[in-house]
Amino acid sequence: MSRIIAGVAGGSTLSSVPGSGTRPTTDRVKEALFSRLESYGILDGAYVLDLFAGSGSLGVESASRGAARVDLxxxxxxxxxxxxANAAMVNRILGSERLRVHRTKAESYLQRVPPGLVWDLVFLDPPYPLDEDxxxxVLQSLSPRLAPGAVVVVERSTRSPEPVWPAGMERFSEKAYGETTLWFAEPAGAKEG
Structure with missing residues (x-):
């Protein structure tokens, strides 16, 4: 059973996806991830994109912790x-429509978002069968849609290679948690100047 860890909706139980085909982020990994994101000071007022959202647990956690807009x-x-269902529950708790759900392919969504919409924080937890190409x-399509100082978090199997970062995006950290590795990237040159 997954839950929202902290923030306004902290402690709320999330619905989970029945059957197989998804791999939910464990509470242990989610706690470590959001502890790191809190230390970056990136969540409050952030525009967040959760691609390959599954149950939406990372996106709803972001909204609970102060994100202004979350696209699942x-x-x-x-x-x-x-x-x-999870977005509706959290929107009710927050008293606003911060969470939006889009039932479409990640690539299709990125091709049709309104001009000018950029994200401060992006989660990608693609299914293992999605190959590196x-x-x-997806990362190539995402790169021009990042705000200055944005953080991109890619969750993959520890057995998977490092993602191929497009021009305009570079890795700045990685952390393994058992079978899961989190890769952290940002717009290229974000720490310069």
């Missing part, structure tokens, strides 16, 4: 329905 993108029908294509 999930193609599969059952997970998208769970995203809608597919992930690289």
């Amino acid at each position: 993108v999930e193609l599969a029908e059952k997970p998208a329905g769970v995203c809608r 597919g992930l690289a294509a």
Whole structure:
């Protein structure tokens, strides 16, 4: 059973995706991830994008902790329905419509977002079957949509290679948690000047 760890909706139980095909981020990994993100000071007022959202747990955690807008993108029908339920619960608690669910492919969503919309924080937790070329294509489409100082978090199997970062994006950290590795990237040159 997954839950929202902290913030306004902290302690709330999230609906989870029935069956297989998704791999939820464990509470241990989620706690470590959000502790790091809090130390960056990036969550309050952030625009957050959760690609391959599954149940939407990373996006709803972000909203609970002060993100201004969260877009949950999930193609599969059952997970998208769970995203809608979790988003509706958190929107009710927050008293606002901060969370939006988009049932579509990540690549399609990135191609049709309104001009000028950029994100401060992006989560990518693609299914393991998505190959490295597919992930690289999504990262390439995402790169021009990042705000200055944005953070991109890619969750992959520890057995997977480092993602291929497009021009305009560079890795600044990684951390393994058992079978899961989190890769952290930012717009290229973010620490310069």
